[in-house]
Amino acid sequence: MRIIIVGGSIAGVNAALACRQEYPNAQITLIEQQAHLGHLPRELFFSLEQQQFTSHELVLQEEINKTYQIEVFLETKCERLRDHEVELSDTTRLPFDKLIIATGSTQRSRLAGTHETFQTQWLYKSVKDQHEIYNKIKQASSIAIVGAGAVGISFASALAKQEKKITIYERNERPLARYFDEDMTPILTRFLQANQMDCLFGQAVEQITPTEKGYQVTTANTTQSADLVLLAVNTRPETQELTTYLAKNTDGTLWVDDYLQTSQTDVFAIGDAIHVKFRPTKEELYISSIENARRTAEVVAKNLHRLIQKDIGSIRPFEGNFFGVDYLSLGLLEQEAIFVDYPVAIKSLKLTATTFLKIVFHKKTRRLLGLQLVAQEVSIQVKEWAYQGVDDAIVVDEWLIHLSKMI
Numbered sequence: 001m002r003i004i005i006v007g008g009s010i011a012g013v014n015a016a017l018a019c020r021q022e023y024p025n026a027q028i029t030l031i032e033q034q035a036h037l038g039h040l041p042r043e044l045f046f047s048l049e050q051q052q053f054t055s056h057e058l059v060l061q062e063e064i065n066k067t068y069q070i071e072v073f074l075e076t077k078c079e080r081l082r083d084h085e086v087e088l089s090d091t092t093r094l095p096f097d098k099l100i101i102a103t104g105s106t107q108r109s110r111l112a113g114t115h116e117t118f119q120t121q122w123l124y125k126s127v128k129d130q131h132e133i134y135n136k137i138k139q140a141s142s143i144a145i146v147g148a149g150a151v152g153i154s155f156a157s158a159l160a161k162q163e164k165k166i167t168i169y170e171r172n173e174r175p176l177a178r179y180f181d182e183d184m185t186p187i188l189t190r191f192l193q194a195n196q197m198d199c200l201f202g203q204a205v206e207q208i209t210p211t212e213k214g215y216q217v218t219t220a221n222t223t224q225s226a227d228l229v230l231l232a233v234n235t236r237p238e239t240q241e242l243t244t245y246l247a248k249n250t251d252g253t254l255w256v257d258d259y260l261q262t263s264q265t266d267v268f269a270i271g272d273a274i275h276v277k278f279r280p281t282k283e284e285l286y287i288s289s290i291e292n293a294r295r296t297a298e299v300v301a302k303n304l305h306r307l308i309q310k311d312i313g314s315i316r317p318f319e320g321n322f323f324g325v326d327y328l329s330l331g332l333l334e335q336e337a338i339f340v341d342y343p344v345a346i347k348s349l350k351l352t353a354t355t356f357l358k359i360v361f362h363k364k365t366r367r368l369l370g371l372q373l374v375a376q377e378v379s380i381q382v383k384e385w386a387y388q389g390v391d392d393a394i395v396v397d398e399w400l401i402h403l404s405k406m407i
Helices: 011-021 042-050 062-065 127-139 149-157 186-194 290-305 334-339 380-391 397-405
Strands: 003-004 029-032 068-075 076-080 086-087 093-095 098-101 142-146 165-170 196-201 207-211 213-220 223-226 229-232 267-269 276-279 283-285 318-321 326-331 344-352 354-363 369-376
Touching: 003 011, 011 029, 011 062, 011 068, 011 098, 011 196, 011 290, 042 127, 042 149, 062 068, 076 369, 127 229, 142 213, 142 344, 149 165, 149 318, 186 196, 186 326, 196 354, 213 229, 326 380, 334 354, 344 369, 344 397, 354 397, 369 380, 380 397
Parallel strands: 003 029, 003 098, 029 068, 098 267, 142 165, 142 229, 165 196
Antiparallel strands: 076 086, 086 093, 207 213, 213 223, 276 283, 318 326, 326 369, 344 354, 354 369
16 A cells, blocks of 8 residues: 655654554655654744754654655655645656645734745744744844734743843734633733733734834734734644645635545545544534644544544643743633533632632533643643543543642
C-alpha cells in the first residue's frame, strides 16, 4: 500500500508515524511545503520570552526518513488531486492507494488585505516567518495585537517584560472568551492592565492602514498608530488547490465522515483541515488544537485498510501559562449550557488562595461535562486528573474528593 500525507506539521507527522506502526510494509511519503517539519507557533512565544530566537523541529527529516523509512519531500507543494494521484508543483505525479490531507491552518484575516507588507507577518508556523516576525517585534516600540484569544494573549504574555507600548484589540468583551466563562477571566485582565497594556475589549478592528512609519488601526471608536501589527485572529484552514473537488463545509474545512474519509474514496483529512465533534454538545466544530491533530492522526491510521474506528470527537482542551498563571479549560462552559438538551449544574470553588475551579456537570447523573481551572501552578497530576474527569465523565463528587488530595 502506498500512503501519501500532505502536510508536515503535528497532524501530518503523527499520521506518518501512526501509519508506519499500523502498516510496517507500506510505502509512506510525507509532503510539506515549508522547509522544516513540525514547527510550532509556540516556539516564537518562547523566543520572545527569552529575548533570543530559538527554533526546534518536532522531528528531523533525517530521523523520520532513516528510523521510520518514511520518504519526505520538503519545500514541495501539491497542486492537484487526480484519481489516486497527486500532482506536485514541478508537475511530478505521485500515485497513491490512500491519501491523508493534513494541511493545517494559518492566521489569516480579511484585515490583512492584499498589501505586500502583510504577506509574511501572519503565518507563524514556519521558521523563516517566525524569525522575521521576531526581528520586527524586536525593532518595534509600539505593537498592536489584534485578537485576545490564545495567540493574542500568548503574544501579550511573552512581551510583558519588554519595554514596548502594547495595545490589544478584541471584539469580545474579555480575553479567551472561547475557552473561559466571564467570571474566570478577570485575573487575566488585571495582569494585562498591570503590565501597562491598553486593552480595547469590545472593539472590533475595522481597518489596518499602512503608513510611512508603521500602521494605523481603526475601530468604530478610535484610530491609533503602531509600529507593528500582529494579527492574532482565529486560525483558518489551509486548504490548498488540491482540495478543489472535495466537499467542504461553509468555513472552508473539508467535509469528512465519522471515519475521517472525505467525499472522495481513499482520501482522508485530519487535524485543522476538518470539523470534529465537540463531545458535550455533539456539534461539528472547528477546533484547532494539538490534541485534535494527534487524535485524528491516530484514528485515520486505523481506517486506511478498513473503516473500523470512528473519531469520538474532542473535549476542546486548552491550556497555557500567561503572566506566570496556569489556565486550563476542558469541555462544556456555562455559557454553552443553552445548547444542550439535558439539565446542567454549575459549581465554582476557591480551592486555595490562588486556585480557582469551575465545574459544569449533568444535574441528574452528576457526571462531569467540563471544567475551568486558574491557578498559580497546576501540577501534572492535577492536569491528568482533570483530563480524565472530563474524558470519562466521572461523577463530580468522586472527582472532587480525589482532587482535594492533590491540592
